[in-house]
Amino acid sequence: MYKAILLSIGTPTTLGIYYEDMSPNEDKLNKASLKEAVYTDKADNESTLENKAPKLIFILRIDGKTSDVLPLLFVSHSLDKxxxxxxxxxxxxxxxxxxxxxxxxxxxxxxxxxxxxxKHILETLSIKDSIDSTYSNQTNSANRPNCIDKGANLENLDTKHNIYFNEKIDSKTNIDFIKLDCSLTKALYLLSYFMPLNAIYYSRGVGSLSAIKLTHVFLHTLALSSDIKIYATNSFYFSQTNEIKAFANMSFYLKPDSKHVVITDSNVKDYIHIAPSNINASNINDSLDLSTLFLPYRLIHDDFLESCTPLYVTPAV
Incomplete structure (x- = not known):
């Protein structure tokens, strides 16, 4: 079973595919973990259950306007085997x-x-891989006993592929992402292998106002026309800082120590505001800087509890 996280608040648009093992053996293991949870501490329970959450296995990043990229994702979703x-x-x-x-x-x-x-698809399409782009799990082994949080130092993250680890990782964990050398058409065809998706989790804002609106329409159309559930959170869930570039020389800022707060229309101004940017302050173009946005290694369903509506800090145009 495949689920996805969509980051479509500016360019590039990022889609992460997550695999959830629903085999009989895994299902028994999950039930055993739940049963065992009654006799263990809450912190240990959460760690055990998070380690069973869907795991990131495929990442696609596409440059271009949101209005041009989202139709391509729709085409991939509509393809059959x-x-x-x-x-x-x-x-x-x-x-x-x-x-x-x-x-x-x-x-x-x-x-x-x-x-x-x-493997067969890669061979058929003559898609090559680049092993030198892998992330070595030997790095920062001293930090592995700790749960790496969204606010972790960048030395604990896979900064090359913008991934953060929201689970306990030990020395036996092998995390290697291979970069595929292919065209956009081949990448979209490969993406169609993971379709249809069971659910899409996404950022409802902050970000480009037009991108947020288009993503809202796209996902709700997809949800109505197919059997896909959608869940949302805010963009700061994916950020390693409390600042996300907005427009011109401005940025969106999250109130300190507010990482796990559920943002609503009624409290958004209490937690998020716009102010002069600390990111490329000399650059006054309208492009968003999404380099600080990271995909989580595990997809935790309960982290996406916000309303599936656009999150606007400034008035929608």
Whole structure:
């Protein structure tokens, strides 16, 4: 079963695919963990259950306007297993592809080794991988006994691929993401393998006002037209700082020590405000700086409890 996290608040648009093992053995293990939870401390319970949460196995980042990128994701979602790569090529004309470009396509090496069908697709499409882009799990081994939180120092993160670890990781954990050398069309075809998705978790803002509105329409259309559930949180859940670039020389700021607060329309001004930016203050263009946004390694359902409506700090245009 596959779920996704969508970060579509500016460019690049990032989609992370998460795998949830629903095999009989895993299901028994989950039930055993829940039963054992009655006899253990709450902190240990949460750690055990988080380690069973869906794991990040595929990352796709696409440069381009949100209005051009989201239709491409819809095309991938609509493909069935019988659709050939040539059929997809005929849909994605040069004019369509000229508006977007592939920023990055990554796949978890362990998942790739265990999945013969994915291997076959890579071979069929002549997609090569670049081993030198992997993240070594030997780094920062001293920090592994601790739960790495969203506010962790960057030395504890996979800064190369913008991933943070929201679970306890020990020395046996092997985390290697392989960069795939391919075209955008091939990456979208590979993405279609993980469809249909069971659920999409996303950032409802803050960010580009137009991107937030388009994402809202896109996801609600998808939810109504297919059997997909949607869940939301705010952009600061994915940020390693309390600042996200807004427009011109301004930034959105989150009130200190407010990382786990559920933002609502009624309390948003208590926690988020706009002020002059500390990020590239000399750069007064309207592009968002999304370099501080990280995907979580585990998808924790209970972290997405906010309303599935656009989060506006400034009035919507």
């Amino acid at each position: 019988k659709t050939t790569y040539t059929s997809l090529e005929s849909l994605l004309t040069p004019e369509v592809l000229s508006k977007c470009s592939l920023a990055e396509c990554l796949i978890d090496s362990s998942f790739l080794k265990e999945n013969k069908e994915i």
